[in-house]
Amino acid sequence: MAETIKINSLVPPTWNRLKVNDVAVNMPANLTTGIFSDGLDTEAVNTADWNIETGCGAGLSDFLDKNGAKPVLVKTDGDKLLTIKKTCECSTADVLCFEAGEGETINILTDVTSDEKTDEASVLRILIKAGKGAKVNLAQVVRPGKGLTVVNDIGTVAEENAQINIVQVFTDGSDIYSGCRTDLKGKEAYSENRVGLVRTNGQTLDMNYVMKHLAPKTKAEINVSGALSKKAQKTFRGTIDFVRGCSESDGAEAESMLLLDDTVVNKTVPLILCTEENVAGSHGATIGKPAEDMIFYMMSRGISREKAIRILERAALEAAANHIEDDEAKQYVLDIIAEKYVND
Amino acid sequence: MSEEKTYVEDINRTIYDVIDDDSDAFKLEQGLTEEIVRQISDQKQDPEWMRDFRLNCLKLYNKSQHPNWGPSIEGLDMNVIYTYVRPNTKMQHTWDEVPEDIKNTFERLGIPQAERTSLAGVGAQYDSELVYHNMQKEVEEQGVVYCDFESALKGEYADLIHEKFMTLLPPTDHRYNALHGAVWSGGSFVYVPKGVKVSVPLQSYFRLNAKGAGQFEHTLIIVEDDADLHFIEGCSAPKYNVANLHSGCVELFVGKNAKLRYSTIESWSKNMYNLNSKRALVEEGGRMEWVSGSFGSHVSYLYPSTILKGDNSTMEYTGIAFAGAGQDLDTGMKVVHLGKNTSSVVNTKSISKNGGINTTRTSVQVMPQAKGAKSIVSCESLMLDSESKSDTIPVMDIRTDDADVGHEATIGSISDEAVFYMMSRGMSEEDARALIVSGFADNVSRELPMEYAAEMNNLIRLEMKGTIG
Numbered sequence: 001m002a003e004t005i006k007i008n009s010l011v012p013p014t015w016n017r018l019k020v021n022d023v024a025v026n027m028p029a030n031l032t033t034g035i036f037s038d039g040l041d042t043e044a045v046n047t048a049d050w051n052i053e054t055g056c057g058a059g060l061s062d063f064l065d066k067n068g069a070k071p072v073l074v075k076t077d078g079d080k081l082l083t084i085k086k087t088c089e090c091s092t093a094d095v096l097c098f099e100a101g102e103g104e105t106i107n108i109l110t111d112v113t114s115d116e117k118t119d120e121a122s123v124l125r126i127l128i129k130a131g132k133g134a135k136v137n138l139a140q141v142v143r144p145g146k147g148l149t150v151v152n153d154i155g156t157v158a159e160e161n162a163q164i165n166i167v168q169v170f171t172d173g174s175d176i177y178s179g180c181r182t183d184l185k186g187k188e189a190y191s192e193n194r195v196g197l198v199r200t201n202g203q204t205l206d207m208n209y210v211m212k213h214l215a216p217k218t219k220a221e222i223n224v225s226g227a228l229s230k231k232a233q234k235t236f237r238g239t240i241d242f243v244r245g246c247s248e249s250d251g252a253e254a255e256s257m258l259l260l261d262d263t264v265v266n267k268t269v270p271l272i273l274c275t276e277e278n279v280a281g282s283h284g285a286t287i288g289k290p291a292e293d294m295i296f297y298m299m300s301r302g303i304s305r306e307k308a309i310r311i312l313e314r315a316a317l318e319a320a321a322n323h324i325e326d327d328e329a330k331q332y333v334l335d336i337i338a339e340k341y342v343n344d
Numbered sequence: 345m346s347e348e349k350t351y352v353e354d355i356n357r358t359i360y361d362v363i364d365d366d367s368d369a370f371k372l373e374q375g376l377t378e379e380i381v382r383q384i385s386d387q388k389q390d391p392e393w394m395r396d397f398r399l400n401c402l403k404l405y406n407k408s409q410h411p412n413w414g415p416s417i418e419g420l421d422m423n424v425i426y427t428y429v430r431p432n433t434k435m436q437h438t439w440d441e442v443p444e445d446i447k448n449t450f451e452r453l454g455i456p457q458a459e460r461t462s463l464a465g466v467g468a469q470y471d472s473e474l475v476y477h478n479m480q481k482e483v484e485e486q487g488v489v490y491c492d493f494e495s496a497l498k499g500e501y502a503d504l505i506h507e508k509f510m511t512l513l514p515p516t517d518h519r520y521n522a523l524h525g526a527v528w529s530g531g532s533f534v535y536v537p538k539g540v541k542v543s544v545p546l547q548s549y550f551r552l553n554a555k556g557a558g559q560f561e562h563t564l565i566i567v568e569d570d571a572d573l574h575f576i577e578g579c580s581a582p583k584y585n586v587a588n589l590h591s592g593c594v595e596l597f598v599g600k601n602a603k604l605r606y607s608t609i610e611s612w613s614k615n616m617y618n619l620n621s622k623r624a625l626v627e628e629g630g631r632m633e634w635v636s637g638s639f640g641s642h643v644s645y646l647y648p649s650t651i652l653k654g655d656n657s658t659m660e661y662t663g664i665a666f667a668g669a670g671q672d673l674d675t676g677m678k679v680v681h682l683g684k685n686t687s688s689v690v691n692t693k694s695i696s697k698n699g700g701i702n703t704t705r706t707s708v709q710v711m712p713q714a715k716g717a718k719s720i721v722s723c724e725s726l727m728l729d730s731e732s733k734s735d736t737i738p739v740m741d742i743r744t745d746d747a748d749v750g751h752e753a754t755i756g757s758i759s760d761e762a763v764f765y766m767m768s769r770g771m772s773e774e775d776a777r778a779l780i781v782s783g784f785a786d787n788v789s790r791e792l793p794m795e796y797a798a799e800m801n802n803l804i805r806l807e808m809k810g811t812i813g
Contacts, residue, residue, distance in 0.1 A: 013413040014705060014737050021413075242755075244730055262712045262744040269739050274755050277730040281755040283738075289745040 002029045005063045007056040007151070008179055008208035010237050010269060020235055020269050022059070023206045025151065025177055028091045028121050031067045036086055036094035036124055042072040050097050052127045054155030055179020055208045064093055064125060071095040071127060076106045081328045085111040086122070088148055093123040100134035100162075107326040111141045111336075114148040114173075125153040130162035132186065138166045139321075139329040141336055144173035153179045160186030160215070167324045169317050169333055170197040170205055170226075171340055181210040184218035184249075191219075196320030197226030198313050199234055208237045211253075213246040213279070222253040225320065227313040229260035235267040240281050247278040255285040258312055314341045360453075360580040360611055360640075364445045366554045369471065372428040374556070378402060381526050384428050388494055388529065393506060401515040401525030408519040415643045415672040415701070420587050420617045427527040429471040429554040435492055437478050446470050453580065455549050463576075465490045467548040469561055472529040483542060489535040490546050493562050496533035505533065508564060512595040512623045512651075520591045520619040520645075524560050528593065531561035534575065538599070541572035545607075550592070552581040552616075558589035565606075569599040569627075576607045580640065583613035587642075590616055596624035598632050600654065605633040607791070612640035614670050619645050628654030628683065635791045636663035638675050647705060649678035652686035652714075659688040664788040667700030667732070676705035676737075681714035681747075690721040691787060696732035707739045708749065715746040723753040726784055 006022045013021040050071045054060070074096050076082050086092075100106045112122055122144070130136045136156070144150050150173075156164050170176050182191040191211060199205050211220035222238045240251035253270050270283040290312055298308040317337045324330035372383050381402050385395040410417060433443050439456050450456060450468055459466040465479030467490070474492040483490075489501065497505055515525040532548045552559045567573050581588055590612060598604045604624070612618050618641035624632045634648045650659040659679055667673045679688045694702035702725065710717045725734040736753045758780050766776035 012703075012735070012737065014739060015413065015707060016411075018707060018709075018739050018741060020739055247730075257742075259742060259745040259747070262715075262746065264743065264745065266742045267739065268742075268751070269737075270751065270753065271738075272725075272736040272753055272755050274725065274727060274734045275730070275732070277727040277732075277757045279727075279756065281753070283736075283751065283753040285740065285749070285751040287740060287742050287749040288747050 003027055005059045007059040007177060008206055008237060009057050009059070010208070011239070020237065020267055023177060023235070025149065027063060031091045031093040031121065031123065033067065033069045033093055035092040036084060036096060037072050037074065040084065041075040043075070045071050045073045045097055047071055050127050052155035052157055053181050053183065054125060054127070054153045055181045055210055056151060056153035056177065057179065060123070060125065060151065060153055060179070064095060064123065067093045069093040069095050069123070071097045073097045073099065076108070079105040079107055081107045081109055081326050083109045083111070083332070088112065088114040088118065088120055088122045088144070091120040091122070095125040095127065097127045098136065099129045100131055100136050102131045103133045104131070105135040107137045107329060109139045109329040109332060112150060112152070113143050114145040116145040117147055118145055119147045121149040121151065123151040125155070128154070128156040128164065130156065130158045130164050132159045133161045134159070135163045136165070137325045137329070139324045139326070139333055140166070140168045141333055142168070142176055143171045143336065144176065146174055148174050150174070150176045152176065154181070156182045156191070158182060158184050158186060158189035158191055160188060162186060162189045164191040165323070165325055166192070167194045167320055169321055169337065170195070170199070171317065172198065172200070173203065175204040177206045179208045181212065182220065183212045183214055184220060185214050187215045188217045189215060193222045194320045194323045195224045195226070196317040197224070197234065198317060199226070199232035200229045202231040205234045207235065210239045210241065211251055212241045212243065213249040213251060214243050216245070216247050216249065218246055218249045220251045225256040225316040227258040227260055227316055228264040228266055231263045233265040235269070237269040237271070239271040239273065242274040242276045242279045242281060244275040246276050249276070249279045251279070251281045253283045255287070257287045258290050258316070259288060260309060310341060360582060360613065363582045364449055364553050366429070369432055369554060370430040371426050371554070374426055375423045376402070376427060376527070380427060384527055384529060387428065387430065391497065391502070394497065398526050401522045404515050405519060405522035405526055408522055410519055414645055414674050417617055417643055420589060424556060424586070425589050426554060426557040427560070428529055429557045430473050431470045431475055433475055435474045436476050439476060442476050446475055449551060449553070450476070450549070453549065453551070458547065462544060463547050464542055464544040465546040467492065467532045469530045469548065469550045471552060471554050471557055471559065474530055479546070486540045486542070487537040488540060488542055489533065491533055493531040493533050493564070501533065501535060504566070505564065508566070508595065508597065510593065510595070512625055513593050513621050521593065521621055524562070524591050524593045524621070527558070528560045528562045531563045531592065534565040534573065536567045536571040536573045538568040539570045542574070545574040545576045547576040547578065550577070550579040552588055552590065555584045556586045556588065558591065561592045563592065563594040565604065566597045567599055567602040567604045570601045571599065572603045574605040574607065578609050580611045581613045581616055584615050586615065588613070588616045589619070591619045594622035596632070598624055598626040598630040600627045601629040603631040603633070605635065607635040609637045610640055614640065614642050616641040617643050622648040624650045626650060626652050626654060626657040626659065628656060630654055630657045632659045634661040634663070634677065635788065636661070637788055638663070638665040638673055641673065642670060644673045644675055646675045647678050650688070651680045651682060652688065653682050655683040656685050657683050658686065661690045662788055662791050663691070664693045664785055665702050665704070666695045667702045669698040669700060672701040674703040674705060678707045679709070679719070681710040681717040681719065683714060685716040686714055687718040692723045693784060693788065694725045694734055695728065695781070695784065696725070696734045697728035699731040701733040703735045703737060705737045707741070709741045710744055710747045710749065712743045714744060717744070717747040720750045725755040726781070727755065727757050
């Protein structure tokens with residue numbers, strides 16, 4: 001049965017009138033499971049062992065349980081890039097788990113797309129455990145066709161000295177709901193989220209990103225850049241949470257958004273929560289139209305205003321993509337961006 | 345070298361904690377019922393519309409819920425709150441006529457002295473009623489009206505008050521506006537005519553003395569076009585072992601090219617639930633300035649809000665909150681940009697120590713028609729130990745491309761590098777740390793008249809003893 005789920009809850013909540021405390025998503029009935037894991041080397045896992053908190057949160061967990069989406073552990077081949085590309089033809093829900101053991105490095109790339117004018121939903125939850133000194137690089141491209149609702153959810157745990165790098169590129173298509181939470185559980189664990197986004201034609205992007213500092217000397221960064229036009233709506237919730245005991249930790253979040261007309265809605269909710277004295281947390285945001293001197297410079301070089309703006313859009317996506325560590329994954333994502341702007 | 349180390353002491357509350365005997369005060373029974381609301385209306389000799397308004401607000405209150413965000417107010421039980429306590433005196437226009445014990449209380453708080461040296465007028469409220477109100481003759485001759493709210497409600501400006509009362513803070517906004525609308529008592533009305541610039545500030549001081557009482561004063565200020573006013577609000581109460589409640593409302597109308605500065609030094613006792621609402625509406629070219637120091641109360645919900653309605657209107661908010669043991673202060677501000685080329689500048693600072701909780705909650709909304717809007721918000725938090733908590737919860741909702749919005753927030757402890765730098769210049773570590781904490785609060789004290797900056801410094805009391813962190 002179709003239902004509405006509430007996800008991406010802000011903790012703690014704020015004024016209800018601002019409508020940022022969570023988001024309601026209409027989900028279709030009859031989701032198929034196992035689509036994303038099809039063709040991968042997987043094994044069943046004990047759900048209790050993978051009880052990792054995620055950005056989308058409990059609302060999505062309940063929905064996945066109801067739809068029988070069980071977590072499966074995906075096996076990787078050392079640091080060789082694992083690419084998971086799916087063109088969604090029906091509504092799907094999957095939970096994929098990845099584990100990098102002590103000192104290991106794994107590279108993952110996901111690419112979710114669909115044909116034009118589908119009326120389906122794609123729900124993908126990725127859970128990651130990064131062991132002591134491990135490194136996990138996850139690159140994601142989400143580029144749904146019209147009508148495909150995408151829920152992209154991540155939960156990660158980083159042990160001592162582990163590193164988790166997540167780069168996401170969201171382009172075009174339809175509505176995207178994205179959650180990401182990292183628990184920096186071990187001393188000197190590090191995590192970085194980079195997001196490049198372009199939203200237009202009434203599309204929604206609703207994000208909830210949480211970095212939880214649980215151990216000393218942990219470091220995290222969230223960086224979001226992008227452009228909105230033509231009735232697009234974006235909500236970014238970013239939380240840096242310093243828990244007592246995480247002394248000498250450092251958390252930063254930054255956002256740079258270009259608003260290209262006055263039909264867009266851009267909401268930014270950058271929380272810093274702190275119960276530890278000896279930490280450094282910061283947030284910076286710049287939101288507004290493109291700088292006129294930059295546009296003027298490009299126009300003085302024979303580039304039209306429209307094309308200049310598309311160059312800035314592309315730059316926002318490429319700025320994120322350039323942070324992908326694995327060269328093959330980086331080139332894959334850059335090629336997709338180049339294809340999008342092929343006529344420029 | 346001194347053996348004492350730097351110590352950031354809790355707020356020294358000696359002068360605020362003196363309790364006057366209130367056995368001769370008139371009190372309505374505890375709780376909130378239609379009968380109590382009718383009795384308050386009778387006591388105030390309300391016009392009919394106000395009585396109806398109160399009763400309607402009570403219905404709204406009874407239908408409403410406490411917000412699902414913010415600090416817990418479980419310790420507040422309206423069934424045991426005295427909503428109306430009238431001291432055994434009428435409002436006076438000279439301090440000599442004010443009863444001795446009440447006068448002594450205000451003397452300790454420095455109000456008559458401040459009036460003599462630096463104020464154009466003073467209103468002093470004691471529990472539910474004003475006991476003193478006066479304004480300099482020169483200011484009165486400029487056409488400025490500054491009087492208690494009840495007198496204004498029946499005087500020359502009755503129609504204007506009827507037109508404006510709780511229109512900026514409608515009782516439908518939230519539960520505590522509705523409560524205020526039902527039981528409000530006391531407060532001030534200020535009217536500054538067109539073009540009049542009041543060169544020295546007016547001040548209202550709100551003192552809550554009665555145990556278990558609520559204070560619900562209403563402040564309405566209208567600054568007409570091209571006029572200028574600085575209004576100062578102070579408040580305090582002695583500490584009891586039961587909950588007290590403050591739920592005032594402040595409505596500010598700033599005319600075209602007018603300027604209003606509203607300064608508050610809040611020093612409620614640590615049993616106080618401070619659920620206060622303040623909102624300003626600013627017309628074309630007008631300017632609203634908020635200076636806010638939150639030091640007291642057990643729980644605070646306080647977010648002065650500004651609607652920049654007119655083109656080229658501006659707002660500046662400077663605030664500091666100091667939360668110590670047993671305090672949960674949820675403070676901040678809201679601004680809505682409606683007019684073209686409007687601007688807002690926000691600087692908030694918070695200091696948390698000894699298990700104190702500070703939450704800085706802000707919202708900036710830029711609507712589609714607010715072309716050319718500019719907003720910059722800066723939130724800085726200082727944690728003095730790891731028992732305390734400090735959260736920053738900002739929201740920016742931007743709906744036009746033609747806006748320039750910036751936000752920055754930092755949280756941290758005292759920088760070792762800064763301490764080291766000062767030590768390398770010959771300062772002791774203790775002095776360096778004290779100087780950094782003192783400097784952190786400096787931007788607020790600089791915005792206040794000297795007497796009030798001194799009061800704020802007294803509230804923070806950065807003493808050179810003990811140790812930090």
